Amino acid sequence: MTLPVLLMLLHDASGVVSVDEQDPSAPQVSVLDLGVTRGDGIFESIGVIDGRAQALEPHLARLAKSAAMLDLPAPDLDVWRAAILRSIELAGSATVGSELLVKVILTRGIEDGDSATGWVYCFDAGHYDREREAGIAVVTLDRGYRSDVAETSPWLLQGAKTLSYAINKAALREAARRGADDVIFVSTDGFVLEGPNSTVIALIDGAYVTTPPSLGVLEGTTQGAFFADAQARGASVEYRAFTVDELRGADALWLASSGRQIAPVVTLDGQPVSADPAFTAGAVERLLAR
Ligand code: PLP
Incomplete structure (x- = not known):
């Protein structure tokens, strides 16, 4: 089988x-699909390394959570799991020694209809070696929301993985205009949120720190x-709100996401960030092997 593989x-x-x-x-989705x-x-x-789907259950749990936040019908996770695994099986020899992604999509379906639209698409994710090894230049951008909007304004759907990624893509174009590769969103009240398609991990006072989902960020499966x-290696980890000042003072920073695993941040708003290439290389290797 050649890639990509599509299951409707x-x-x-x-x-x-x-x-x-x-x-x-071939066209598969109606022009009236919401x-x-x-x-x-x-x-x-979902990352697929050498034929193994990574963090399948956390991804399915997050799909169910996003569906609930959007009042979509609850996806039958057994059916979706089987479809994801079948798409990988159909990719066959293309999975050997490769890094693929499976994209899982569920929409509200056709306007005024009564059924959802869904598909599973397995494709070659391309190569992330450069950003894993050389690192990425990141800028902070204001997301324009306070850190408590998930509680005060759940209709903003912060923390759901919705298809409305036009803003996330616009932020990445702004980063490119500023000569950077990626973005860390910050809240209007000065807390670190997440990247447009990644989770922030900061090494602060010897602990790995990330923003908790209660601040309206996605719970990252890679993080x-x-x-x-x-x-497991004896290090401390913390889910806590942390400020932009703490971000700037961190001993190391990474962005984590399913395709790239982790990439070290080497500059933040143009200022150098210290990096430990040997640690990052080891962590990437262990993440790829999971
Ligand atoms: N935050 C956002 C907004 C994302 O789009 C993603 C990527 O999908 C992540 C975080 C990282 O999540 P994961 O590691 O599960 O890919």
């Missing part, structure tokens, strides 16, 4: 009625695996 999950009002392999180069016309849907991107590995 056909829904009726009661849920998924069939999972069918389809031609990924995922297309309004970005009204959710997704996950979760990094923390589990760090703890």
